Amino acid sequence: MDSSVTLTALNALANGLLVAIAPDNLLYAFLGCLLGTAVGVLPGVGPAVTLALLLPLTAKLEPTGAMIMFAGVYYGAMYGGSTTAILLNTPGESGSIVTSLEGNRMARAGRAGPALATAAIGSFVAGLLATAIVALLAPWVVEIALLFGPAEYFALLTLAFVTVTVTLGKDRLKGAGALIAGIATGLVGIDGQTGQPRLAMGIPELFDGIEVTLVAMGLFAIGETLYAAVHEDEEESILQTGPVRMSADDWRRSWPAWLRGTAIGFPFGCIPAGGVEIPTFLSYAVEKRLSKNPEAFGHGAIEGVAGPEAANNAGVTAALVPMLALGLPVSATAAMMLAGFQQYGLQPGPLLFVTQPELVWGLIASLLVGNIVLLALNLPLVGLWVRLLGIPKRWLYAGIVVFAMLGTYGMRQSAFDLWLLLGAGLIGYGMRRSGWPLAPAVIGLILGPLAEGQLRRALAISQGQWSGLTASTISASLLGLALLIALWPILSERFRPRQTAL
């Protein structure tokens, strides 16, 4: 590694830390963590929705403060999601599905306290390590990213589309449907290059396009509420009270799992749309394999919470590398972060490191601070979050509906947007009902316009020659990789030795 780049990065991070621990910024971080956790623990509200719901809160702050508060919300929401996964067996997002496997078993056995603690400390360890790696890695990715022209970006986006379709959700076809529908939604509005309205049906409110946050709130918050109202039965949870602290044995079993989880989660987060599903499941499998008593798994093994939680947090933090350096959100949560940036007219990407270094490094540093604040806040407050879950469902979901409307209206003061929210909610319900993954739709909505812009720019540069898209080694290999991943099911089928069953 070129030591000067690393040194500059460390220097910048130190400066960022100074920004982040300024009293008012610290207060924002604290407030963000508190609100993020409070909203994130509500069942059915995953981290992405929490960010969407709380986005308007930050709208009136200056960018640095807003980003710092946002980082707090982000961590708080993540942690809140694990809390519901453990206490209620309702993972708010795909990354905490594995957490709920062992975590909820532990909670039912009266070990909710240690389960929540190992999740919190595991997330803390993973977040700390991952943020440090992000700080070291991001400048290098930026250097690579600066070599990227429109053709390379288009190839990268194509790769992201393919991996999103393949990794998010169980059914590729449904993932592809969600992605394409999202891209189509992103087309609505004035075409940036020719100034012509597209798919707007002459409705002036649609000329500016459809807000990402609106769609996210419709799909996630409203859609989830509709689904819960129609399909979910009353369920009583039987929670036993027990010791709140982790025992020495819990510690001994947890810390190797935290480190392994971090190591598994980080690389996946860096890949465009690597997602957190695979690394969390992988971490679970690894912990089960390495455990001295694998038969404890399925009955509340603490390693099964510690590892996947660390993998989840490391993956989500690592997702900031492509998000900050390339402007590529690889998860729904990162997509909401991107929406937060765009609210200030900031386009994440390599140039942001050059033009707004104090903002980028302030954000990375505030992730570190947010992580610490979160731990300090949540270990004592676990009891409070548990009590929050006692809110009757009807008031909880009614509050979510009102909050989603507030967030939507607050963006552009347009009642028309509330009708769009209604439509997005209905579509979200339909998707949930039919088992379509939601995240590809949001990612398509964000990346679709980028992909189109880069494609048209690339073709303008190559004067209309389609071969221009594969002219450079980088773009050719990225496109090749995308093709390989897309065709993988067919290829693996062909080369697999014939099996008798199936």
Added chain:
Amino acid sequence: MSAPGTPRALLADLAMPIALGGGGLFVVLQAQGIAAAGGYSPVGPSFFPTVIGALMLLIAPLLAFGAWRSHAAHANAVQPQISEPIATAATTPRTHALGWLLAAVAIGALGIERVGFVPAMIVAFVLAAQAFPRHSTTGSVATNSDATNTSGRRGRTLLGDFAVAITFALTTWFLFTVGLGLRLPAGWLSALPGA
């Protein structure tokens, strides 16, 4: 969802593919109406929508076929359907809940600028609450739900909904307008601080 394998369930499962196909048709048709302006880029504003719309039209029948196939499989052997993300599969769907919730958002959309944020949100909150059964809690502090559906009980619940709705709407109003400087329509309550 109605019992898997019934014609009604098939229709519901076909809703998304049909919507996708309809959307694709719309996108393709609209794209033809976009004038190919003589820009520098050889790929004009109608190219991308045409491709995306075509892909939607391509995927929709495949999805419809998948839905039909799993329906056919269900018709033979009824298996528990795994919904995603992990949710407790309900025995009887409360379809009427859709109506309450859609009404809530519609009231919000119609009312927010006519009568103001607070009144519109109070009504929306109460409507949305009706979509859920009474005494349904999400967590440990579960109240013992009994089946006595007397009208007095219903009235008390409605009263409770209104009380919570008013508190919630006013709190959010103050938090966002006075606290954060967000502008929300005051409507009927123009005397409120923050209006």
